[in-house]
Amino acid sequence: MAGLACLIAREKIMADHILRVSALNKHFGGIRAIDDVNLSVEQGRIHAIIGPNGAGKTTLISQLCGEIKPDSGEIEFDGHSIVKYSMARRAREGLARSFQITSVLLPMTLLENVMLAVQASDGHSFRFWAPVMKQVALKETAMQYLAELGLDDRAQRIAANVSHGEQRQLEVAMALAMKPRMMLLDEPMAGMGKEEGGVMLDILNRLKGKVTILLVEHDMDAVFRMADQLSVMVNGHIIATDTVDNIRSNEEVQRAYLGDGNA
Secondary structure, three states: OHHHHHHHHHHHHHHHEEEEEEEEEEEEOOEEEEEEEEEEEEOOOEEEEEOOOOOOHHHHHHHHHOOOOOOEEEEEEOOEEOOOOOHHHHHHHOEEEEOOOOOOOOOOEHHHHHHHHHHHHOOOOHHHHHHHOOOHHHHHHHHHHHHHOOOHHHOOOEHHHOOHHHHHHHHHHHHHHOOOOEEEEEOOOOOOOHHHHHHHHHHHHHHOOOOEEEEEOOOHHHHHHHOOEEEEEEOOEEEEEEOHHHHHOOHHHHHHHHOHHHO
């Protein structure tokens, strides 16, 4: 009975983690960009990766989405290996990288951008874009995603004519339209002012529990306000993973990255 209880407990822990990374490595010439990285992300949580410039954070995100192949190691999503999957197949499995694979088409309206994402998630061909534009259901679905991001009143505006922050919000709407189970966000608040950053922070907090989010972000105040878990990356290696409070009080993290003044 004890053995069965241990097995059930182990299966529950595995089920609670939508992403598991084991012994991941990547070299670029003589540079070890990713050094034996182990990472687990709980389903429905916001998990942030922090660290100094050059720590390997973006390289790690690129490996998870399939843009960069690891030299060795394992990536499991929803309980099965995806390490050999293409970017497209990982997206179909529900793993989406926002702000890079969901590029905004600037000459098109916000509504048209999200309609394209909805169309792609439903498996339709872009060759049929003209007649699809007439489909009421497609427009209604796209408007729902825009409304969730607070952009429904700007649906008919050309994407090139909205602010940088609104373009970032549009990218999140497009990513959500792909119906992901997990989103990989690389610096979602980069280039934003305080007001725009606050809007994005509110959006990400509202998504908590609806979709799992793994993000890289340099705005430490925002990270501390939204993340459930933090992983600290230095020189290609994750040196600590814990709650926000425990990371802030971790002496090793303070020495390596945060500094005593930020603890």
